[in-house]
Structures are given as structure tokens and as C-alpha cells.
Amino acid sequence: MKLKEKYTSLKELEFVKIKSKYNKLLNNFKTYQSELKNFLIEDALNGQDICISTTYLIFDKKEHYKNKNDISKLSLLGYVTITNDSISLDSKLKEKFQEKGIIYKALPALKIGRLCVDEDYERRGLGRLILAFCIKRAAYLNKQIACRFITLDAKRNNERSKDSYHFYHKFNFQILINKNKTKEELIRQKSGTTALYLDIYHIIKKLSIC
Numbered sequence: 061m062k063l064k065e066k067y068t069s070l071k072e073l074e075f076v077k078i079k080s081k082y083n084k085l086l087n088n089f090k091t092y093q094s095e096l097k098n099f100l101i102e103d104a105l106n107g108q109d110i111c112i113s114t115t116y117l118i119f120d121k122k123e124h125y126k127n128k129n130d131i132s133k134l135s136l137l138g139y140v141t142i143t144n145d146s147i148s149l150d151s152k153l154k155e156k157f158q159e160k161g162i163i164y165k166a167l168p169a170l171k172i173g174r175l176c177v178d179e180d181y182e183r184r185g186l187g188r189l190i191l192a193f194c195i196k197r198a199a200y201l202n203k204q205i206a207c208r209f210i211t212l213d214a215k216r217n218n219e220r221s222k223d224s225y226h227f228y229h230k231f232n233f234q235i236l237i238n239k240n241k242t243k244e245e246l247i248r249q250k251s252g253t254t255a256l257y258l259d260i261y262h263i264i265k266k267l268s269i270c
């Protein structure tokens with residue numbers, strides 16, 4: 061693949077659950093978010109072993125097929141860690157859902173615990189496709205068990221190009237308002253994380269899953 065070519069379809073990617081045989085590849089992964097690299101190297105496999113998170117490593121499908129017997133030749137494009145979650149409804153959010161006839165205290169969700177694209181592959185469509193993979197996973201969960209939302213904690217940064225809130229906002233993720241700060245204060249935040257959610261009801265219905 062040429063340097064600036066974009067990935068446009070999930071068919072171009074291979075999502076593989078993390079296994080110890082990939083350990084050597086993890087050290088070469090590059091990101092300005094050191095916490096996300098540390099998690100990948102130190103915690104992702106264990107999290108999966110003890111059934112608290114599932115981590116998918118993402119490869120170029122053609123490259124993965126060509127080099128599946130020689131892992132050292134593979135480039136790790138990114139990774140995503142997902143787990144089960146629920147949204148607790150308090151104050152304003154509760155009112156919003158009550159208007160839709162939803163009166164429960166908590167609603168089912170899939171959480172994107174970690175999502176990271178290697179620095180060398182940023183802005184080539186991978187983040188968008190990884191989100192599409194997660195949305196598809198969450199939607200298809202409904203075949204067996206309800207899942208209405210995607211949740212995540214977006215990493216914030218002083219530099220707009222490194223502030224993942226703007227990335228998620230582009231894909232309609234909404235701020236999960238809490239008691240302590242207003243929506244405007246949460247948008248302006250320049251460090252830490254901001255809790256976001258996406259309602260996937262219309263996607264589930266469009267796919268006729270339930």
C-alpha cells in the first residue's frame with residue numbers, strides 16, 4: 061500500500077484477538093499516548109485472560125494473509141479494546157430518556173475501553189473503520205442480548221489534532237453529562253477524559269437485528 065492511501069472498507073482489515081505470539085510486535089507500536097502503548101504491552105492480554113476486556117489487534121488483511129506464518133513481518137496498524145458496560149441515568153439524561161418512554165436506571169452498552177491507531181497510519185481512515193467494527197459488534201450483540209449504546213472515555217489534549225473528542229464528535233458521539241460540570245465545561249476540557257456515548261438504536265433497526 062502506498063504511504064498516503066486510505067483504508068475505506070472493513071474488508072481491507074483483519075481484526076485478530078490478542079495472543080502471546082504477537083508480543084514482539086507490540087514494542088514497535090508508536091503512539092504519543094504512552095498510556096495506550098503501556099496498556100497494550102502490559103495489560104491487554106491479561107485483561108482478556110481474566111475476562112474483563114477483549115483486545116483486537118488490527119492488520120492490513122492482504123499483509124496478514126501473506127505473512128501469517130512469519131508474524132515478525134507484520135505491521136500492527138492499531139488496536140481496540142472492548143468490554144460490557146451500562147449507562148447510569150441521572151438528572152438530565154434520565155429526563156431525556158423518560159421522554160422516550162425509557163424509565164430504567166441503567167441502560168446496556170458496549171464500552172470502547174481503548175482505541176489507538178499507530179502514529180504512522182493516522183488520518184488514513186483506520187479510526188473510522190475501527191469505530192464501524194465496534195458499532196457492528198454492538199449491533200449484532202442484540203441477536204442474543206440487548207445492547208443499545210456505545211460508551212467511551214475520550215482522551216483530551218491541548219492540541220486539537222490530538223484531542224480525540226473532536227474525532228468522536230464527528231461520528232455523533234454525545235457528551236454524557238454529569239452532576240459536576242455543564243456540557244460547555246466538558247467540551248472545553250483540555251486534559252483528562254470526557255465520557256461520551258452513541259445511541260445505536262437506528263443502526264440496529266436498519267440492520268433488522270431486533
Ligand SMILES: CC(C)(COP(=O)(O)OP(=O)(O)OC[C@H]1O[C@@H](n2cnc3c(N)ncnc32)[C@H](O)[C@@H]1OP(=O)(O)O)[C@@H](O)C(=O)NCCC(=O)NCCS
Nearest residue numbers: 176177182183184185186187188214215221223224226227
Ligand atoms: C483518534 C484516532 C483514533 C483517530 O484515528 P485516525 O485513523 O487518524 O482517524 P481517521 O483517519 O479514520 O479519521 C476519520 C475522520 O476523523 C477526523 N479526525 C481524526 N482525528 C481527529 C481529531 N483529533 N480532531 C478532529 N478530527 C479528527 C479525520 O480528519 C477524518 O475526517 P474526514 O473523514 O472528514 O477526513 C487516532 O488519532 C489515535 O489513535 N490517536 C491516539 C490515541 C487516542 O487518542 N485514542 C482515543 C482514545 S479514547
